[in-house]
Amino acid sequence: MIRGIVRAFDERLGTARMTREVLNKVFPDHWSFLLGEVILYCFIILVATGVYLTLFFDASQQEVLYAGSYVPLQGVQMSRAYASALDITFSVRSGLVVRQVHHWAALLFAASMVTHLLRTFFTAAFRKPRELNWAVGVTLLMLAMVNGFTGYSLVDDQLSGTGLRIGYSIVLSIPFVGPWLSSLLLGGEFPGADIISRLFVLHVMIVPSIITLLLVVHMVILVRQKHTQFPGRGRREGNIIGLRLWPTYAMKAVGVFFLTGAVLALMGGLIQINPIWMFGPFRAADVSSASQPDWYVGWLEGALRLMPAWELRASPFEVPNPFYPSLVLAGGVFLVLYAWPWMEARLTRDHEIHHLLDRPSERPVRTPIGLAAISFFAVLFVAGGDDVIAVWLDMSVNTMVRILQLLAIVLPIVVFLVSRSAIRLRLRKQQEKAEPFCPRVGHSRWEARTLAALVLVFVWFTVTSLSSPSPHVLPETWTAKANAGMSGAQMYEAACAQCHGQNLEGVFGPAIGAGTDSEDMSDTLIQAVVFAGIGKMPPMPGVLTEIQVQEVIAFIRQLQGIG
């Protein structure tokens, strides 16, 4: 029967020849070529989970009184967008897991794009004839960042509102057109009447469509130009050695897709991300401290923090401070990325076609430039969380900022010089030994280690860039009934530690340890605060019973005594 169907198609479309070409396509086997595949698999998972979420999300700024199942926020005025995001989290079947998988997949999407870009850069896979596909890839990275930002801004909680307001200030800072542009984007002055519904259209339709189109273009060009390969036995510019697509390679690719899904399911189910119920609805007068954006925007947040208090003014016009570390910096970064293949060809006078890859360990200029750039972004990224780090290190934020400003300039230079002399030394030693050319089959250990280290660093970035210190406890355990039988320490961990810290040191909320005002507060007063709420602290009558609160207070007293 299948033979009949195949013949029917072939009679009408002549598919046999095309099918043969596809099935016989040769893929060079190197683990670093998987990074690009993972991008595609993340995108498929993002679309699948995203479609499920759109079925329940209500992109409206209309204010409602929350009456859903999350007790601490019942009766609070909020937008329908935030209320429906809470419903997805607490009432929709699998809603919380799907939302978290979607968020983790977005982080992995960006992380695999960046590592794929680094692989392409360090091995010089961007050289002629692949400059165009490099440019398509850079555009995809930009679109992934934009879609990530629009995505987590949709929820309309305190954290995303804060991020959106910073984004608004950046648009507003654009010379000449900023005020008009921001008004047209938001439908008025911040917060604007239409921002959520417009971000929604961008996030679920316009940007994903362009991403889909460009992914297809990227792969069509890839098939047309064929893969690059590492130099090695029998590998020439004029051939390509590897596994044929069918059947082994295709099966392995399908396997990697399922493994990507497996890892994301595990993270989405067990590792909390963006616990929106803790942030409350957006209020212009409030701010959650220790607010960090997702990791791929972290470098811009860091640049905003490190920028000195300086701006261009020519009365009556001004180009405000946030313009430089955001749009000028990002514009410059992407401009350099786009121009790199042509720039390098011009400077090295190398206009030849290349299908064999460079080894990063043998390039004394390109590799150090790449490493210097990584160190620069790393400093900016750290600066994006400087307040949190300053608390860890018990250091003043001001000192931290000064050190990081210095590092942002000095570290890239040091990294460049050190790595350049290391590579030169290595090359000289190789020459002295007059090593006969020893073909290695693509799996150089040094490369594998460097790239593995890079992957680890990015996985680490991803994991540590949780929007909040993660308590690893999901909200289902947050009810008085579920708390029955827990000790004071366990209940403190579940209900209080997220804001006041594991050791009362304070995170979003104030420190309540020894020497703070809380030590002098009576038990009755603390109990009243827990039940009524105060400032940003939500009232928690549904979370803990009176006796449970007394147990928690006893636990806090015990810790204060130690401190």
Added chain:
Amino acid sequence: MPNPRVPRVAFGVTILSGIGLLVVYGTGGQPQLEGLLWFYALAGLGVGIIVGANNYLPNEESEEERHPLASSEEMLAAARADFHRADGGDEALDAERRSLLRLLAGAFAAIGVAVVFPIRSLGPHPSDDLRETDFAKGVRLVTVDGAPVKSGQLGVGELLTVFPEGHTRAGDSPTLLIRYDEEEFLPAGGRASWVTDGMVAYSKICTHAACAVGLYQNVTGLLLCPCHQSTFDVNNACTPTFGPATRPLPQLPIAIDSEGFVVAQSDYPEPVGPGYWDRMNNV
């Protein structure tokens, strides 16, 4: 003969996890269990397929020749000739065609410019909105719950987030009402009458990137913006002392009305919040 155990066990795990998921969903769902079972189900598939492919499918390398991508000179010339099929010969006709093409380009440009204008409906003219808040002469300062603030309500070093009465949700109006320390406080030139009963009011919207300036250290009299660490000196007209902010937080002139409530003397004399191109025109 390859060892079949790994893929068999892996697919078995997937089948069991699938059944497990069915049971979990059927009994109301539980996030951690769902994540864990999905992990086992998908990891079983992935491991089973990859190990199975390695064991049972051919794994030898093949070689494929690369053919140059660039076309031959003849092909390029032929393509060029095809493209210019209509050209050549009659010069008068060519000139006529060119002028028609220019007109066509003009027609497209006209449509292009015309369709830009409906975009104007996306939002109002910005400058009035950016300049004004809902504060005005005699408007009471109220807390987030709408309660008006009375003179003497704040102790020294205390502060309160206040709004113009009736507008507690507006994005540009959050204001900090601070009872300052009389010994430390230096009223800015010409603003001696902007404070009342030991209280001073500043915009809570940071002049850097519009975050709420939420942290106050009453010992040092410093306001700190938690987003990018701009620091403002309350006792010295809220001038920035650290961080990226370049301008002081705007000050709201306040007074006490006949019933003893704190009111605004006027709107803010300058735009609140972050800078923009023609902000100084609005001062």
